[in-house]
Amino acid sequence: MNMVGLLARRIFGLGAGLSMALVFAIIFINSLRRYTVGSSVAWGEELPIYLTIYGVMFGCALAYLQDRHIRFTILTDLLRPGIRDRLFAGVDLLTIAAGIGLMLSGHDFASRRGHIAASGLRSLGQSLAETTGIEALEGLARIGTWQFAMTLGGAMLALAALIRFSERLTGDKTVA
Structure with missing residues (x-):
């Protein structure tokens, strides 16, 4: 396994x-608050959804990279190993193209609707920006920040497929 693949x-x-x-x-803390204090934080319902999307994108890239x-x-x-390896290398090339397509469409989607505020995260973004003085943290309240997961996921999938393709060409059978 090469250093790029390992990294x-x-x-x-x-x-x-x-x-x-x-x-x-977040879900654990929000549940504790709901049953002990009687209320949960507003962003505790919506933020886990977006974090899950990022987690799935990272997980898909990892799963592909590990084959x-x-x-x-x-x-x-039923195919002979040599033919099967060539078929899987072809699938790697198609996956690179699909990852690039996902990346481009995700960027387009996020740039068109990225300015819209996510209702459950509005208070989180504003309070973080006020508390820290870092106005860029208001971006956490915008949907584009979370729609960027498609762009990142597409790039990671394309990179994973490219690395996997190069490992197939060099005969590296490592999947860890």
Whole structure:
């Protein structure tokens, strides 16, 4: 396994794990608040949804890079290994194109609707900006910040497929 592949695996794994840990922590804290204080924070309902989307994007890229993604192999298992390897390399090239398409469409989508405020996150963005003095944190309240997950996910998927393609060409069978 080359250094680029190892680094990408670690980054994708960290992103997926961190996203899911944050989702759990937010839901757990919000539940505790709801049953102890009687109210939950407004952003605690909407933020986990967006964090889950980012987590799924990181997880998809990691699964593809590890070659552990869902695939139906009923027919491909009947092929000789050499033909199957060439077929999977072709799928890698198609996945690179699909990742680039997802990246471009995600960017287009986020840039067209990115200025719209996410109702549940408006108070979070404003309070963070006021508390820290960093006005850029108001961007957390905009839908574009969270729609950017499609752009990032497409780029990560294309990168994962490119790395996997190069590993197939070099004969690297590592999936970890």
